[in-house]
Amino acid sequence: xxxxxxxxxxxxxxxxxxxxxxxxxxxxxxxxxxxxxxxxxxxxxxxxxxxxxxxxxxxxxxxxxxxxxxxxxxxxxxxxxxxxxxxxxxxxxxxxxxxxxxxxxxxxxxxxxxx
Amino acid sequence: xxxxxxxxxxxxxxxxxxxxxxxxxxxxxxxxxxxxxxxxxxxxxxxxxxxxxxxxxxxxxxxxxxxxxxxxxxxxxxxxxxxxxxxxxxxxxxxxxxxxxxxxxxxxxxxx
Numbered sequence: 001x002x003x004x005x006x007x008x009x010x011x012x013x014x015x016x017x018x019x020x021x022x023x024x025x026x027x028x029x030x031x032x033x034x035x036x037x038x039x040x041x042x043x044x045x046x047x048x049x050x051x052x053x054x055x056x057x058x059x060x061x062x063x064x065x066x067x068x069x070x071x072x073x074x075x076x077x078x079x080x081x082x083x084x085x086x087x088x089x090x091x092x093x094x095x096x097x098x099x100x101x102x103x104x105x106x107x108x109x110x111x112x113x114x115x
Numbered sequence: 116x117x118x119x120x121x122x123x124x125x126x127x128x129x130x131x132x133x134x135x136x137x138x139x140x141x142x143x144x145x146x147x148x149x150x151x152x153x154x155x156x157x158x159x160x161x162x163x164x165x166x167x168x169x170x171x172x173x174x175x176x177x178x179x180x181x182x183x184x185x186x187x188x189x190x191x192x193x194x195x196x197x198x199x200x201x202x203x204x205x206x207x208x209x210x211x212x213x214x215x216x217x218x219x220x221x222x223x224x225x226x227x
Contacts, residue, residue: 004158031213043159043202043217056212091158098213103149106158 002026004107006092012113013082021077021110023092031095032075033104034067036060036088043091049075082114118142119203124222127197133190135221137203140184145207148179149215150188152199159202159217162188193225 005024013019025032034046047057049067066078075094079086092107120138127133139148149164163170163177165186170177176189190197202220206213 048212103161
């Protein structure tokens with residue numbers, strides 16, 4: 001069964017540093033997402049991406065965040081200057097289309113720890 | 116905010132059916148009910164979804180009331196590996212983004 005993959009599984013960084021989280025969505029999917037989950041809290045939508053542009057973003061997704069699909073397979077989330085409160089699990093997801101017959105598949109997540 | 120209400124936690128004996136309720140009293144006509152689960156801190160896993168008819172797949176059954184204001188996810192023979200947080204999510208059948216809005220979910224503990 002095809003799956004979404006994410007690297008690294010765990011990233012430790014110092015406050016103020018830039019991090020890039022990487023995802024490889026399922027190959028024939030067209031819609032890509034980032035979600036985050038702070039420890040003990042619910043999964044929160046960050047951003048959706050389609051046709052090489054952001055289609056929707058949440059209030060969390062401020063100027064410190066950016067997303068990119070640099071080639072035909074990778075989808076990245078960059079945090080320019082990390083804060084302590086960015087510590088969380090970050091999940092990538094992909095979807096063939098937003099039609100009801102399609103389901104969103106999630107990757108295993110990257111645990112980001114900001115010290 | 117999430118448009119669903121779920122009990123925070125439930126227990127189930129191993130081998131028995133687990134029935135997880137969800138209230139979505141403000142659901143719109145074009146919104147589907149999706150169920151996902153999250154085992155420990157893994158990525159959410161799709162289980163099943165439906166509009167108004169009952170649905171069944173290899174993992175579970177979904178029973179939606181006639182007025183569509185509530186639904187029940189049924190795991191017919193729960194195992195210890197089904198211990199997880201279960202999320203009930205409503206989403207338009209065809210939206211421009213397909214994003215999912217998660218609530219707190221129900222923590223299901225399957226006990227031996």
